[in-house]
Structure formats: C-alpha cells, structure tokens
Amino acid sequence: MGTESKGTRSGAEQRKPGKMSASLADNMAYLNRELAVDTSFDIVYRVIQVGGRNACIYFIDGFCKDELMQKMLQYFMDLKPEDLPANAHEMSKKKIPYVEVDLKEEWDQILYSIMSGVFAMFIEGYDQCLLIDSRTYPARSVSEPEKDKALRGSKDGFVETIVFNTALIRRRIRSSDLRMEMFQAGSSSRTDIVLCYMDSRVDHDFLQNIKDKINSIQVDALTMNQESLAECLFDRKWYNPFPKFKFTERPDTAAAQILEGDVVILVDNSPSAMITPTSIFDIVEEADDYYFPPITGSYLRLSRFLISLMTYFLTPTYLLLMLNPQWIPESFQFIAVKETTNIPLLWQFLLLELAIDGLRLAAVNTPNMLSTPLSVMAALVLGEFSVNSGWFNSEVMLYMAFVAIAGYTQQNYELSYAIKFMRIINLILTQLFGIYGYIAAVILLIAAILSNKTISGKSYVYPLIPFQPRQLGKRLIRCRLPGSEK
Numbered sequence: 001m002g003t004e005s006k007g008t009r010s011g012a013e014q015r016k017p018g019k020m021s022a023s024l025a026d027n028m029a030y031l032n033r034e035l036a037v038d039t040s041f042d043i044v045y046r047v048i049q050v051g052g053r054n055a056c057i058y059f060i061d062g063f064c065k066d067e068l069m070q071k072m073l074q075y076f077m078d079l080k081p082e083d084l085p086a087n088a089h090e091m092s093k094k095k096i097p098y099v100e101v102d103l104k105e106e107w108d109q110i111l112y113s114i115m116s117g118v119f120a121m122f123i124e125g126y127d128q129c130l131l132i133d134s135r136t137y138p139a140r141s142v143s144e145p146e147k148d149k150a151l152r153g154s155k156d157g158f159v160e161t162i163v164f165n166t167a168l169i170r171r172r173i174r175s176s177d178l179r180m181e182m183f184q185a186g187s188s189s190r191t192d193i194v195l196c197y198m199d200s201r202v203d204h205d206f207l208q209n210i211k212d213k214i215n216s217i218q219v220d221a222l223t224m225n226q227e228s229l230a231e232c233l234f235d236r237k238w239y240n241p242f243p244k245f246k247f248t249e250r251p252d253t254a255a256a257q258i259l260e261g262d263v264v265i266l267v268d269n270s271p272s273a274m275i276t277p278t279s280i281f282d283i284v285e286e287a288d289d290y291y292f293p294p295i296t297g298s299y300l301r302l303s304r305f306l307i308s309l310m311t312y313f314l315t316p317t318y319l320l321l322m323l324n325p326q327w328i329p330e331s332f333q334f335i336a337v338k339e340t341t342n343i344p345l346l347w348q349f350l351l352l353e354l355a356i357d358g359l360r361l362a363a364v365n366t367p368n369m370l371s372t373p374l375s376v377m378a379a380l381v382l383g384e385f386s387v388n389s390g391w392f393n394s395e396v397m398l399y400m401a402f403v404a405i406a407g408y409t410q411q412n413y414e415l416s417y418a419i420k421f422m423r424i425i426n427l428i429l430t431q432l433f434g435i436y437g438y439i440a441a442v443i444l445l446i447a448a449i450l451s452n453k454t455i456s457g458k459s460y461v462y463p464l465i466p467f468q469p470r471q472l473g474k475r476l477i478r479c480r481l482p483g484s485e486k
Contacts, residue, residue: 019105024124028056031122034111043114050076051084055123063117063135072098072132076121088128100133112190137161142168145249145271148411152291157249162192162268168251169196173258177201183214185229189221192268193229196254201261206277206456210263225270233276234455241421242452242460243414246275246283253287277454279462281475283412284308289478297478304409305476311406312419312445315349315399316426320438323430335395342390346431352392352400353424422448 020027028045035043035058042061047054055076059069075097085091092101102118104110105128114120117135142164145157158165166180177200183193193214197207213233222228226247234244248254254264254273265274275282284304289297318335321328322345325336337345386392403423410416422445429437452460463471 018107020107020110020122020127020129022125022127024054024056024122027122030107031058031114034107035114048073048077050121050123051079052081053084053124055121058114058120058122060114060117063137064119065134065136068134069119072119072134088123088126088130091123091126092130096130096132098132098134102131102133103128104131105129112184115190137163139164148249148253148287150250150287150291153287154250154252156251158251158254158266158271158273160269160271162194162266165251165266165271165273166194166196169255169258169264172251172255173198178258181211183211185214185217185232186219186221189223191222191225194266196258196264196266196273198258198261201259202263203261203456207263209456210265210276222267226265226267226272226274229265229267230274240448240452241414241418242280242449243283243412243418244278244452244455246278246412247272248275249273250287256290257282277456277458279454279458279460280415280449280452281461281463283415284410286411294478294480298476301478302476307406307409308415308419311403311416312423312426314403315423316430316438316441318395318399319345319349319427320430320435323434337393337395339393340390341393343392344431345393345396346427348392348396349400349427350424352396353420356400356404 020030028047032038032045037043037045043058044061045056045058047056049055057073079095083095085094088103092103102113104113110120110129110131113131117137119132119134121130121132123130139159139161142156142159144155148157156168158168169180170178175198177198179195179197179199181195183195184190185193195207195210195214210233214229217229217232219228219232226245230245246257248257249272251273254275257275258264262278263276265276267274285301286304289301291297292300321335322337328336343351387394387397407416407420410419422441425444426438426441429441431437433440449461450465454460459465462468463475
C-alpha cells in the first residue's frame, strides 16, 4: 500500500522539498496547497497570458505597489510569442524592464520570497521563478523618536521597516567599507536581522561569534524583536540587572557607534538598533553630549553620572541617618523628620517606589486626552493628601520625588531599573543591619558592576578596568573632535 500511495501522489508533492518544475500546472498545485490561497484572502494569484503561454503570478495584497503592478502586467500581456525568450534567464535579461529581478528554483526560497512580499511569476516551460521585488511595506514617517530626543541634531529616527533603517545609516556613512549582512531567525517568523559594521574597524573574532550565535538560534519566532534576540545571543545571569546592550532609535547614534568599531544589529519590525559590545560608559552616553560644545557636553555627561549616584545613595543614606540621628551634624539637623512617623520609614520608601512605578505604567496606558487629569489627581493624592493623612512624611515625599524625576535623566530604562533594584536592596539591608548593611549593599553594587561582562567577554567598566587613564578621561570629558582619536 505504501508503494501505491507514493505512486498516486502528484508530481508537485514529490518535489516538495526540492526544486520547481517546468510544468505550470504542477507548480500551481503545489503553491495553492502550501499557501492555502482558498483560505488566506490576502494571498492573490492570477493566471495570465505572456507571449502566448500560460503564466501565473503570486503576491500578497498590501505589499505590492498597485500602479507599478498594473504597468508590469500590461507590458507582459502585450508580449508576442516571438518576443518570448527560451528560458527564464534570458527573460530576466531582455524582457523585464525593472531593476530588482531575481531567479529562484528552490521551493523554500520561492516561498520565503512570496511571504516577504515579492511579486512571483511562473511561466509555462520555465523551470525557474521570476521574482520581481516591487514590494512596499506599511511604515510610519521617519520622525524624531519619542524616547531618544535631543535638543540639537537630526530629527529623524528608526522605523519598523528594516530597509528604511539601513538607508538611514547608509546616508550618514557613505563608505564602501560599511557592511550590512542579513540573516534570518525563527523557524516560523523568518525574521530579518541585519549586522552593520565597518569591515576595517570591527573585531572580526567578535563579529564571527555573533554570526555563529545568530545562525544557531533555535526558536519558533522572535516575538519580542530585539529582546528575544538579546536573550538568544547572551545567556545573562538573571540576578545581575545591569544591561548588556545599548538600544537607540537615533540613526546618528548608531552610525557613530559603527564608526567606533562596534556592531549594530537591526531587527525587522523593531524601531531601534542594538549596539554591541557595550560597557557601562557607553550606556550613559547620549547624543546631546556631542551636539553641544565640549564644555557643555562635559557638564551634561558629568551631571548624569552625579545624578545617577545620587539616585542610588540618597534614600538609603537618609534612612541610615534617621536610624542614627546622632550622626547628623548640627548644621544639618533640619533634615530630621519633624512630624510623627506613623509608618516606618523603610515601608514608606518601599510603598513610594511601588507607587511611582504604578504611575509610570498608568501614564503609558492612559489616553492622551486623559493624561492631564491623571497627572493632577496623582499630584494631589500622592502629594498633600498623602502627607496630611499620615501615611507619608513630607521629607520622605521630597526625597522620593527627586529620585523619581532624576531616574529619567538616564536614557536607558534598564540601567535606571538596575539602580532602582540595588537601591531597594540597600534600603532593606540598612534597615536590618544598620551601617554594616549599608556597606554590604554598596559592596554588592560594586560587585554586580565589576562581575558583569560585555557580550564580547571584555570588561564592563573599561577603561576603568583595565585602567586606561587617557581613555577614561575621554569617557568622562567630552573632547574636541579634531583632537580626538578613533
């Protein structure tokens, strides 16, 4: 029975893992079954006459340019039998007036092209498929990112279409040394991934390591775009919250990192670029550091460093002083809590840490028309009313307000949350063990940073470790570009 079953299969089924045939009927039978054209409304196929031969076109509605397709079909239908070449290769060279034309005969490559939006044509007697890349992707305008804003500089930003993103980088780096290699990941999604780098400046061992990891990814789909890819590339220690990658939605930032020898990874459907390898000094840098004169840029950078330290040390230090009021100098006695403390200070800090995140989540999910009323209500409830009710002391509200606002000075959300988690640990240990808990928490913070590694395996705090004073100075102070070295 097994032999009879194989003998009754159509030619298209027997060729399923291999190449297409010259028979249009067999090719259409295979494609109609694989693409489920009777079920999926957006997969369109049409049988036409090209030079007296039967032909069939396949495309996905919404990916093709209607005006261009109309002109192409009219041109093909006007061909006469004597105008039709003997094979697909000659057809692509002589009779297709379009720039992006490819020939494929493997079914997996043809199916991938069709599902990516490429216009596919099959002609009776041709054993190769004509793939005409006339697709256009739905995309929003190239505008300034909401997150990575800069006071000066360009106002364009990455979008969800990977071809647009590569063009934005190419516009800034007009060098033949720039490479953009494409890969696919995800057995179902076949998500496009592009590695952007300068061939003469990149670390080729690290680059090859990235390529090997991408090629070895075994997942069904990159459902979370770059976060899914990041988790596949780097098996991070879950208990170390400090980020391993830098993300940016600014093409100028991505181009600058490429010129410095880094690898920028673009993922289709993601409006941001992932920069590797990344140290903690790379993460805290911002575009405004370079769009202002050196003295202003240096001030902005040092201010962010100082404010980041304050967001970590402010509330634990205040809690430690309140537990040991005898340590407060006479001239700073005004910082002591004046009102009655109904709830322990530790619980006040922890409740406000949670409330701030609740407000942040509410702001993300609040419609724009209701954002102003929500802000007013939150200011009243978490401000004067919460103090008057006795839940919180005014001093605690003041310091937590500073911490909440100062947290937004960091462009990288992961870094701000890493500092937040370490700050909470410091609060708890300080409450439990006093000065010893405070010191232990600081040591834990330093150990978490020093034990972290970049994806390339190098030091996370380079050029501090290994110590390079010249490079460290450039990281802290914004130098003049003519005097800086690559």
